Amino acid sequence: MTDQPMPHIxxxxxxxxxxxxxxxxxxxxxxxxxxxVIAFTVMLWVALALTTPNFLxxxxxxxxxxxxxxxxxxxxxxxxxxxxxxxxxxxxxxxxFCGVVFAQxxxxxxxxxxxxxxxxxxxxxxxxxxxxAIARLGIPPFIVxxxxxxxxxxxxxxxxxxxxxxGLPAEVKEFARGTTGLPNLFxxxxxxxxxVHYLLRFTRTGRYMYAMGSNAExxxxxxxxxxxxxxxxxxxxxxxxxxxxxxxxxxxSIASPSMANAYELQAIAAAVVGGASLFxxxxxxxxxxxGAILFTTMSNAAVLLGIDxxxxxxxxxxxxxxxVYLDNLQKRxxxxx
Amino acid sequence: MxxxxxxxxSAAIFALAGVTPASAEDTVAVIVKATTSEYWQxxxxxxxxxxxxxxxxxxxxxxxxxxxxxxxxxLENAAGSKPAAIVISPxxxxxxxDPIAAVTDAGIPVIVIDSGAKTDKYASFLTxxxxxxxxxxxEAMATCIKERTGKAAGKVGYLTAMAGxxxxxxxxxxxxxxxxxxxxxxxVGNRVANNEEAEGMTLTADMLTKDPDxxxxxxxxxxxxxxxxxxxxxxxxxxxxxxxxxxxxxGELEHLKDGSIYALIVQxxxxxxxxxxxxxxxxxxxxxxxRNVDTGVGTVTKATMNDPALAGLLDVSKRKLGPFxxx
Numbered sequence: 267m268t269d270q271p272m273p274h275i276x277x278x279x280x281x282x283x284x285x286x287x288x289x290x291x292x293x294x295x296x297x298x299x300x301x302x303v304i305a306f307t308v309m310l311w312v313a314l315a316l317t318t319p320n321f322l323x324x325x326x327x328x329x330x331x332x333x334x335x336x337x338x339x340x341x342x343x344x345x346x347x348x349x350x351x352x353x354x355x356x357x358x359x360x361x362x363f364c365g366v367v368f369a370q371x372x373x374x375x376x377x378x379x380x381x382x383x384x385x386x387x388x389x390x391x392x393x394x395x396x397x398x399a400i401a402r403l404g405i406p407p408f409i410v411x412x413x414x415x416x417x418x419x420x421x422x423x424x425x426x427x428x429x430x431x432x433g434l435p436a437e438v439k440e441f442a443r444g445t446t447g448l449p450n451l452f453x454x455x456x457x458x459x460x461x462v463h464y465l466l467r468f469t470r471t472g473r474y475m476y477a478m479g480s481n482a483e484x485x486x487x488x489x490x491x492x493x494x495x496x497x498x499x500x501x502x503x504x505x506x507x508x509x510x511x512x513x514x515x516x517x518x519s520i521a522s523p524s525m526a527n528a529y530e531l532q533a534i535a536a537a538v539v540g541g542a543s544l545f546x547x548x549x550x551x552x553x554x555x556x557g558a559i560l561f562t563t564m565s566n567a568a569v570l571l572g573i574d575x576x577x578x579x580x581x582x583x584x585x586x587x588x589x590v591y592l593d594n595l596q597k598r599x600x601x602x603x
Numbered sequence: 604m605x606x607x608x609x610x611x612x613s614a615a616i617f618a619l620a621g622v623t624p625a626s627a628e629d630t631v632a633v634i635v636k637a638t639t640s641e642y643w644q645x646x647x648x649x650x651x652x653x654x655x656x657x658x659x660x661x662x663x664x665x666x667x668x669x670x671x672x673x674x675x676x677x678l679e680n681a682a683g684s685k686p687a688a689i690v691i692s693p694x695x696x697x698x699x700x701d702p703i704a705a706v707t708d709a710g711i712p713v714i715v716i717d718s719g720a721k722t723d724k725y726a727s728f729l730t731x732x733x734x735x736x737x738x739x740x741x742e743a744m745a746t747c748i749k750e751r752t753g754k755a756a757g758k759v760g761y762l763t764a765m766a767g768x769x770x771x772x773x774x775x776x777x778x779x780x781x782x783x784x785x786x787x788x789x790x791v792g793n794r795v796a797n798n799e800e801a802e803g804m805t806l807t808a809d810m811l812t813k814d815p816d817x818x819x820x821x822x823x824x825x826x827x828x829x830x831x832x833x834x835x836x837x838x839x840x841x842x843x844x845x846x847x848x849x850x851x852x853x854g855e856l857e858h859l860k861d862g863s864i865y866a867l868i869v870q871x872x873x874x875x876x877x878x879x880x881x882x883x884x885x886x887x888x889x890x891x892x893x894r895n896v897d898t899g900v901g902t903v904t905k906a907t908m909n910d911p912a913l914a915g916l917l918d919v920s921k922r923k924l925g926p927f928x929x930x
Contacts, residue, residue, distance in 0.1 A: 318813075320812045320813060320815065329805075329808045329809070332808075332837075333805050333808070336801065428639045428640060428641060428643075428644050429641045429852070429853065430825070430829065430852040430853040430854050431853060432853030432856065433853065433857070443836075443837050514801060517801065517804070517833065518801060518833050518854065520800070520829060520853055520854035522826070522829070524799075526799075526801070527797065527799050528797065565806075565809070569794060569806060569809035569812070569813055570813045572792070572813070575794055575795040
């Protein structure tokens with residue numbers, strides 16, 4: 267967006283740049299939308315703990331800790347492309363494609379570690395192609411990754427012959443089922459989250475990503491190598507989708523070419539609910555993870571409370587609309603004050 | 604002697620119908636719902652075998668995913684190339700009715716397989732009785748619960764892969780209907796997924812959280828069966844829980860073997876493709892066919908999965924045709 271006055275150099279700069287609050291109201295108005303989403307999620311958890319006997323049980327919390335990570339890892343990657351004012355619609359297909367690649371390599375007797383590394387490399391390769399098409403050929407990210415959505419789903423189907431791949435070595439499933447204090451999947455999500463958070467918050471690359479997302483032209487004039495930043499964002503997105511593919515195969519103990527259907531939309535929803543702006547320049551790991559946790563909690567709650575599955579879809583959609591509306595409202599108020 | 608008279612009979616049929624036996628150039632077009640699904644690949648395998656036996660070319664057609672408009676275009680294009688017959692599984696009942704009638708009117712026999720279409724202008728309809736399949740699932744679940752607890756009683760639920768699909772609705776209806784024979788089994792829940800394994804897995808875990816005393820679950824297609832099986836395996840409930848699932852794919856088979864799935868209700872997609880091509884060929888040569896043919900379901904448990912009659916239903920590569928009285 268070229269009409270934004272100033273590139274945000276850091277996430278949530280409004281908090282820092284604004285004058286000290288005079289009243290609670292002023293403070294509330296300046297809190298980033300993530301804070302409200304976190305508060306809402308906590309309230310939902312408290313309400314569920316009070317109203318259903320089975321929510322706050324060890325089993326259910328452990329379920330939630332296994333159900334969130336795959337979606338959250340995909341969403342963190344997509345958030346990186348959203349921050350630079352891009353988008354990655356190909357991630358769902360990349361999850362399936364990389365999952366199939368991983369399962370086939372494991373099935374052919376390649377060790378777990380080499381198979382995982384090669385799969386991650388394949389994912390990074392996808393990001394490289396996306397970034398090249400966007401930065402070098404100047405094709406809009408929406409179009410490039412929409413094409414990718416078709417291409418990688420097609421490749422997943424071709425590689426698997428349209429069939430579910432089973433018969434994987436036992437170690438493949440052990441990772442997702444296992445726990446090291448907390449479920450292994452949850453640790454994987456934490457590791458990814460901390461690493462990407464560090465990149466965005468504490469490195470020059472991270473600052474450049476926000477700058478580029480706020481105003482690409484200004485960033486270029488300041489001497490930021492925008493093709494390089496584009497490359498980093500899309501390689502992160504596809505690479506994390508590849509990791510999610512490996513984890514999903516571990517969780518399901520099979521690979522199916524039809525898996526991870528519409529994960530790109532779930533990921534965008536989690537990032538946006540977590541405060542990312544599709545116009546670029548805004549988005550945090552914490553917000554995105556909370557967004558993913560919120561959606562997992564809502565689907566968990568729908569089952570526990572016996573809410574009609576169709577109403578659940580309606581409610582999730584309304585939540586996305588409401589959060590974006592509140593975010594815009596807050597921004598407009600700030601602009602006016 | 605026998606063979607001679609058979610030959611004479613077929614010659615007579617061909618003569619009566621006023622057509623000549625198919626030449627090597629004859630094609631039967633097989634149009635499925637979604638070329639990307641394992642189920643439809645099995646239909647193609649059966650169709651290819653029939654094509655090999657008959658010496659006709661089999662065109663394997665369809666859209667990658669369920670897409671009614673796309674399927675109509677494929678049907679019209681296939682009809683344009685004047686095949687001997689068309690075998691089709693309509694994606695949407697209403698949408699494919701008129702296009703199928705138009706093909707029949709153009710003089711090409713149409714064999715409908717798996718799911719119906721809103722027309723009576725077709726040569727024959729080969730399908731699974733899905734409601735009977737759902738009932739078989741309820742029976743298998745009752746057997747399992749009785750085996751493990753001594754009495755067919757307790758809370759059960761079911762998992763629907765997608766909303767608004769006729770064949771899935773029929774399975775669910777059959778399951779709910781079948782439960783009525785067991786008054787001590789109470790239905791406590793139904794969830795609908797997005798036809799995605801991971802979602803089936805999540806919903807199963809959540810249903811078990813809501814009702815920790817749930818004793819049985821019916822998953823109404825392969826994606827749900829695989830997802831539910833993964834959840835049961837993760838929680839190591841196999842020996843206590845009675846999961847019954849429709850269809851069979853690699854994931855479901857794995858869970859049947861590891862005990863997470865008690866029984867699979869399997870259809871016969873191979874036979875739909877195989878018989879579909881034979882029927883299409885026969886109709887093209889003037890044979891009057893039965894209007895409706897039930898291709899049947901089988902209930903497979905870990906104990907029976909290696910029976911020769913059932914093994915071919917689980918793994919198309921083990922499929923042996925005949926003797927004609929069995930599968």
